[in-house]
Amino acid sequence: MTTTPTRTLGTTGPQVSALGLGCMGMSALYGEADRGEAIATIHAALEAGVTLLDTGDFYAMGHNEMLIGEALRTAPAARREQALTSVKFGGLRDPDGGWTGYDGRPAAVKNFAAYSLQRLGVDHIDVYRIARVDPDVPIEETVGAIAELVEKGHVRHIGLSEASADAIRRAAATAPIADLQIEYAIVTRDIEREILPTTRELGIGITAYGVLSRGLISGHFTQDRQLGATDFRSFSPRFQGDNLRRNLELVEALRKIAEQKGVTVAQIAIAWVLSRGEDIVPLVGARTRERLTESLGALDVTLEAADLAAIEEAVPAGAAAGTRYPAVQMAHLGTEQ
Numbered sequence: 001m002t003t004t005p006t007r008t009l010g011t012t013g014p015q016v017s018a019l020g021l022g023c024m025g026m027s028a029l030y031g032e033a034d035r036g037e038a039i040a041t042i043h044a045a046l047e048a049g050v051t052l053l054d055t056g057d058f059y060a061m062g063h064n065e066m067l068i069g070e071a072l073r074t075a076p077a078a079r080r081e082q083a084l085t086s087v088k089f090g091g092l093r094d095p096d097g098g099w100t101g102y103d104g105r106p107a108a109v110k111n112f113a114a115y116s117l118q119r120l121g122v123d124h125i126d127v128y129r130i131a132r133v134d135p136d137v138p139i140e141e142t143v144g145a146i147a148e149l150v151e152k153g154h155v156r157h158i159g160l161s162e163a164s165a166d167a168i169r170r171a172a173a174t175a176p177i178a179d180l181q182i183e184y185a186i187v188t189r190d191i192e193r194e195i196l197p198t199t200r201e202l203g204i205g206i207t208a209y210g211v212l213s214r215g216l217i218s219g220h221f222t223q224d225r226q227l228g229a230t231d232f233r234s235f236s237p238r239f240q241g242d243n244l245r246r247n248l249e250l251v252e253a254l255r256k257i258a259e260q261k262g263v264t265v266a267q268i269a270i271a272w273v274l275s276r277g278e279d280i281v282p283l284v285g286a287r288t289r290e291r292l293t294e295s296l297g298a299l300d301v302t303l304e305a306a307d308l309a310a311i312e313e314a315v316p317a318g319a320a321a322g323t324r325y326p327a328v329q330m331a332h333l334g335t336e337q
């Protein structure tokens with residue numbers, strides 16, 4: 001096994017690999033994925049020393065958890081034992097794949113967890129979090145229910161996802177919080193204003209998603225890419241028409257910096273998030289071994305002050321055209337209110 005550097009999630013969370021593998025795209029939201037390749041990618045990640053596997057019970061309605069379950073079952077015992085699962089719950093779906101709200105009631109939390117443990121085939125979940133704070137349930141009640149699962153040994157640590165600074169404080173006053181999962185990228189820096197100072201004050205780590213802005217700043221996305229109707233990017237503002245054209249210009253500016261360093265755009269984008277602090281663990285959404293290898297290469301990229309200044313000049317904060325979610329989903333983000 002290769003030695004992958006590690007980071008610790010907050011002052012109370014687990015030690016994890018400095019890059020986590022986000023498995024969502026292996027089941028949902030970015031078009032068709034190859035199941036065999038997805039499992040091979042999880043195995044390759046574990047082999048390379050990646051320990052953190054992120055999922056949500058609502059990613060294709062349990063499909064993603066069952067996929068991870070199969071990958072864990074078929075991995076060598078030593079690799080399986082090093083794997084840590086980070087699971088989101090609470091997102092409600094309908095049989096057509098529609099999104100119908102969030103449920104953070106204590107009885108629902110325990111119900112969700114019971115099903116996730118079965119689908120993953122594990123005896124505990126390492127980090128458990130509600131995907132979006134349920135506006136109808138005080139966060140103290142949702143977190144309190146997870147704390148009961150911790151007491152019983154079904155969950156090891158409590159996390160949060162896209163919560164507001166106020167919700168983070170209230171959650172942390174209820175029980176120890178390991179990490180906040182939230183979008184963070186060169187083109188998505190909203191968390192720097194209020195969220196990061198809050199998590200740092202409270203000793204809460206960050207697992208950053210969307211570090212490639214859903215592939216937009218991966219260096220592989222093109223203006224003429226055809227997207228299926230259920231692909232998140234087919235309705236994401238950043239991927240529409242003129243916004244996409246302007247955003248891909250930013251990518252070309254990043255490409256010049258990457259080429260000078262002899263690395264790829266995706267590696268620059270991941271290394272930038274890694275450079276923002278030891279408390280931050282980027283989740284990469286690789287669905288193939290090829291993309292995984294590219295992502296892991298970011299761990300060897302050191303961004304000097306001059307590189308960071310060049311990135312800042314090429315893509316200043318707020319440079320991206322379009323919001324990171326469609327308006328209806330923006331409304332669920334505690335961070336943006």
Ligand SMILES: NC(=O)c1ccc[n+]([C@@H]2O[C@H](COP(=O)([O-])OP(=O)(O)OC[C@H]3O[C@@H](n4cnc5c(N)ncnc54)[C@H](OP(=O)(O)O)[C@@H]3O)[C@@H](O)[C@H]2O)c1
Pocket residue numbers: 021022023024025030054055056088131161162181182208209210211212213214215216218220266283284285286287288291292294295
């Ligand atoms: N808490 C939340 O609200 C939330 C929201 C979204 C995601 N997440 C979690 O965060 C994880 C990562 O998010 P994300 O998938 O949106 O992040 P991302 O890494 O920004 O985007 C992944 C997309 O980038 C493309 N890509 C191109 N080059 C890549 C490379 N070298 N490595 C990886 N991907 C590359 C992939 O497309 P191709 O495969 O087509 O190349 C993939 O579809 C998810 O899997 C999920 O577990 C959490």
